[in-house]
Amino acid sequence: MPVRAALLTPFALTSATGNSVTVSRIARGLGAREVDVRVWDRATNTDAALEREVDAFAPGIVHAFHAWRVGPLALRIARQREVPLAVTLTGTDANHDLFDPERAVVVRRVLEGAARIVVFDGGIADRVAAALPDLRARIVTIPQSVDLRGAVPFDLRTAWPGLPADRVLFAFVAGLRPVKRPRFPLAALDALVAREPRLRLLYAGPVLDDDEAAALFSELSSRPWARYVGVVPHEAMASLLSEAAVVLNCSLSEGGMANAVLEAQACGRAVLAADIAGNRSLVEHDVTGFLFRDSAEFGALAERLVRDEGLRARLAAAGHARTTERFPLRREIDAYLALYDTVAPVVKR
Numbered sequence: 001m002p003v004r005a006a007l008l009t010p011f012a013l014t015s016a017t018g019n020s021v022t023v024s025r026i027a028r029g030l031g032a033r034e035v036d037v038r039v040w041d042r043a044t045n046t047d048a049a050l051e052r053e054v055d056a057f058a059p060g061i062v063h064a065f066h067a068w069r070v071g072p073l074a075l076r077i078a079r080q081r082e083v084p085l086a087v088t089l090t091g092t093d094a095n096h097d098l099f100d101p102e103r104a105v106v107v108r109r110v111l112e113g114a115a116r117i118v119v120f121d122g123g124i125a126d127r128v129a130a131a132l133p134d135l136r137a138r139i140v141t142i143p144q145s146v147d148l149r150g151a152v153p154f155d156l157r158t159a160w161p162g163l164p165a166d167r168v169l170f171a172f173v174a175g176l177r178p179v180k181r182p183r184f185p186l187a188a189l190d191a192l193v194a195r196e197p198r199l200r201l202l203y204a205g206p207v208l209d210d211d212e213a214a215a216l217f218s219e220l221s222s223r224p225w226a227r228y229v230g231v232v233p234h235e236a237m238a239s240l241l242s243e244a245a246v247v248l249n250c251s252l253s254e255g256g257m258a259n260a261v262l263e264a265q266a267c268g269r270a271v272l273a274a275d276i277a278g279n280r281s282l283v284e285h286d287v288t289g290f291l292f293r294d295s296a297e298f299g300a301l302a303e304r305l306v307r308d309e310g311l312r313a314r315l316a317a318a319g320h321a322r323t324t325e326r327f328p329l330r331r332e333i334d335a336y337l338a339l340y341d342t343v344a345p346v347v348k349r
Contacts, residue, residue: 003035003036003060003061003337003340003341003344004035004036004037004057004058004059004060004061005030005035005036005037005038005059005060005061005062005063005340006037006038006040006054006057006059006061006062006063006077007023007026007027007037007038007039007040007063007065008039008040008041008042008050008054008062008063008064008065008070008073008074008077009023009039009040009041009042009065009066009070010041010042010043010065010066010069010070011041011043012041012043012044013039013041014233015043015206015231016175016205016206016231016232016233016234017175017205017206017208018090018091018174018175018258018259018260019065019066019090019091020041020234021234021259022065022088022090022144022259023039023065024039024234025145025147025329025332026332026333026336027039028147029147029329029332029333029336030333030336030337032333033333033337035337035340038057038059040053040054042069042070042073047073050073051073051076051077051080054077054081055077055080055081058081059081059083060083060340060344061078061083061084061085061086061340061343061344062074062077062078062081062083062084062085062086063085063086063087063088064085064086064087064088064110065087065088065090066088066089066090066092066093067087067089067093067094067097067098067107067110067111068092068093068097068103068106068107068110069093071087071093071106071107071110071111072106072109072110074087074110075109075110075113075114078113079113083344084115084116084343084344085113085114085115086114086115086116086117086118086339086340086343087110087111087114087116087117087118088118088119088142089117089118089119089120089124089128089255089256090255091179091253091254091255091256091278092179092253092255093107093255094119094124094127094128094255094256095124095127095253095254095255096179096253098111098128098131099131108131108132111128111132111135112132112135114138115138115343116138116139116140116339116342116343117135117138117139117140118139118140118141118142118336118339119139119140119141119142119255119256120141120142120143120144120255120256120257120278120281121141121143121256121257121277121278121281122141122281123256123277123278123280123281124255124256124277124278125139125141127277140335140339142332142335142336142339143256143257143281143326143327143331143332144256144257144259144262144327144332145262145327145328145329145331145332146259146262146263146266146323146327146329147329148237148238148263148266148267151235151238151239152233152235152236152239153236153239154232154236154237154239154240154243156240156243159202159227159229159230160200160202160227160229163200164198164200166198167198167199167200168196168198168199168200168245168246168305168306169200169201169202169243169244169245169246170185170189170199170200170201170202170244170245170246170247170248170272170302171201171202171204171240171241171243171244171246171247171248171264171269172185172201172202172203172204172205172247172248172250173203173204173205173232173237173240173241173247173260173263173264174205174249174251174258174260175205175206175207175208176203176205176206176207176208176209176212176213176216177208177209177212178209178212178252179251179252179253180250180251180252181250181251181252181274182203182212182216182250183212183215183216183219184250184295184298185201185248185250185298185302186201186219186220186223186226187295188295188296188298188299188302189201189225189226189299189302190223191299192299192302192303192306193225195303196303196306196307197225198306199225199306200225200226200227201225201226201227201248202226202227202229202244203216203220203226203227203228203229204228204229204230204231204232204240205231205232206231216228237263238263238267241263241264241267241269242267242269244264244269245269245270245305245312246269246270246271246272246302246305246306246312247260247261247264247269247270247271247272248271248272248273249261249271249272249273249274249279250273250274250298251274251276251278251279252274252276253276253277253278254276254277254278254279255278256277256278256281257278257281257282257327258273258278258279258282261273261279261282261283261289262282262323262327264319265282265288265289265316265319265320265322265323266320266323266324267320268316268317268319268320269316269319270289270290270305270311270312270313270315270316270319271283271288271289271290271315271319272289272290272292272298272301272302272305273289273290273291273292274291274292274293275291275292275293279291282319282323283319284322286315287315287318288315288318288319288322289315289319290304290305290315
């Protein structure tokens with residue numbers, strides 16, 4: 001009898017957030033392997049309606065993707081159904097909420113109630129285990145993968161008319177919120193644009209924090225070399241990334257593996273990323289990309305990437321090879337199937 005799994009996520013699957021990309025990919029992969037899987041999100045459902053629908057679905061396991069945003073609801077449903085709970089830590093829950101004075105108690109209660117806690121890399125596993133040593137045995141590391149099967153074209157000419165033919169396009173693909181630091185590149189690139197007028201910076205992603213987005217849009221208004229093009233459907237992400245010469249990640253923290261970095265490497269793009277634990281799991285400095293520690297390093301590395309097409313090609317090729325070898329979709333789905341089989345071998349209906 002196939003496993004019946006209820007996946008709970010904070011954001012609608014159409015929202016183009018990293019969380020929604022992760023959940024969509026895993027749900028498709030599990031469904032292709034005979035798991036009876038359904039996804040619910042708190043963005044388009046009330047908690048009461050969500051609980052009723054999950055109860056009617058009668059899952060053998062409840063799987064939450066974010067310990068703070070959906071973890072408490074998922075824990076309540078799992079206990080009511082008397083089925084195991086799995087929690088995948090996707091970023092801010094592991095790096096911030098677990099240590100926040102107001103949220104930590106709730107997040108810890110959720111993790112203590114989980115049969116398994118999934119993290120994307122060993123660094124996050126160590127971080128969680130240091131805070132909750134009694135739960136170390138329940139922590140499972142399952143690296144993310146890439147599934148860019150969409151063939152929808154991204155029309156760059158319409159999104160940004162008048163781009164020069166010799167442009168060197170940097171892309172910042174992320175939801176607009178403080179943890180992603182979308183305004184960070186602007187000041188550092190001002191001086192570089194004066195020397196290298198070919199440089200352009202494109203932002204794509206949903207607005208997840210109104211104040212951060214307003215501050216970004218204000219700064220963009222005086223910089224014609226940078227533009228926000230809105231939300232790009234994930235089905236068009238491969239097409240967008242193919243237009244970029246360099247993909248940026250300027251995050252304060254990541255949940256272990258940023259989808260944008262993985263997808264950039266899978267598409268053969270050079271990556272310039274903040275030197276944080278989550279990015280170091282994917283980017284080896286000067287091998288599969290560049291890592292920067294501050295604004296000065298960011299500017300210097302960006303200049304090298306703008307001026308040296310061969311350097312971009314070398315980093316892109318190495319990143320593509322490593323991502324293809326280490327992070328195939330099959331391996332990710334195998335790991336989740338093994339987890340489900342361990343904690344929910346008998347499916348209740």
